[in-house]
Amino acid sequence: MAPKEDRLGTYSEKRDFSSTPEPGDGDAEFDWAEQRPIFVIQKHDASSLHYDFRIEVDGVLKSWAVPKGPSTDPRERRLAVPTEDHPLPYADFEGVIPEGEYGGGTVIVWDRGSYRNLKDDEAEEGEEVPSVAEQINDGHVTIWLEGEKLSGGHALIRTGSGEDARWLLVKMDDDAADARRNPTSTEPQSVKSGRTVEEVAEQEKGGASDD
Ligand code: MN
Numbered sequence: 001m002a003p004k005e006d007r008l009g010t011y012s013e014k015r016d017f018s019s020t021p022e023p024g025d026g027d028a029e030f031d032w033a034e035q036r037p038i039f040v041i042q043k044h045d046a047s048s049l050h051y052d053f054r055i056e057v058d059g060v061l062k063s064w065a066v067p068k069g070p071s072t073d074p075r076e077r078r079l080a081v082p083t084e085d086h087p088l089p090y091a092d093f094e095g096v097i098p099e100g101e102y103g104g105g106t107v108i109v110w111d112r113g114s115y116r117n118l119k120d121d122e123a124e125e126g127e128e129v130p131s132v133a134e135q136i137n138d139g140h141v142t143i144w145l146e147g148e149k150l151s152g153g154h155a156l157i158r159t160g161s162g163e164d165a166r167w168l169l170v171k172m173d174d175d176a177a178d179a180r181r182n183p184t185s186t187e188p189q190s191v192k193s194g195r196t197v198e199e200v201a202e203q204e205k206g207g208a209s210d211d
Helices: 009-013 088-092 118-122 132-138 197-205
Strands: 038-045 049-057 060-066 077-079 081-087 095-097 105-117 140-147 151-159 166-171
Touching: 009 081, 038 140, 038 197, 049 088, 049 105, 049 132, 060 088, 060 166, 081 088, 088 105, 095 197, 105 118, 105 197, 118 140, 132 140
Parallel strands: none
Antiparallel strands: 038 049, 038 105, 049 060, 060 081, 077 166, 095 105, 105 140, 140 151, 151 166
8 A cells, every 4th residue: 555645645636735724634533432433524615515425434534425325215316426635634623624625615524433343243262354455456345333323333335346436335224224203404513623614704704713
């Protein structure tokens, strides 16, 4: 695997750090996470609204943009478009990215917590299981989320190949599955600040800080 600086090259190239409030690379500690690795879901009101689903893998945040956001209904398959790796400190970012900058728009921390490789849970003692990085390469990732809004098993599955490849985010059928919950509608606030994207956009117009 390429060194971390190289893997974040796309992220850095797309941003002018003198004009965006987004963080660069660096070490990160998360007092809100009981364990590592972490995951975060950022609601991003950009030219089109989406939810950025990010999981900590080997020192970076592997990322997918989910236009409809996650569902707690196992029958729902949510399109998840891979995006560039983000630096770990990005997990705490909430605020307004200026229009005209890459990804311009408002970001809130919609959910966050830690996660586990579900293959580890299922393994026999001493059995070697694929890491999450290997599962991403293989196009089939199963993880257990311990978030404030979302919990339980979630799968990221790649279908098709080449130009037709698509990733889907699917809730696995377990105790945390709930076809009626619809948390993207009923729980729109940030778990970091309690604010909605609209409130963050309004408050930061006057130059207020993001936390
Ligand atoms: Mn985004």
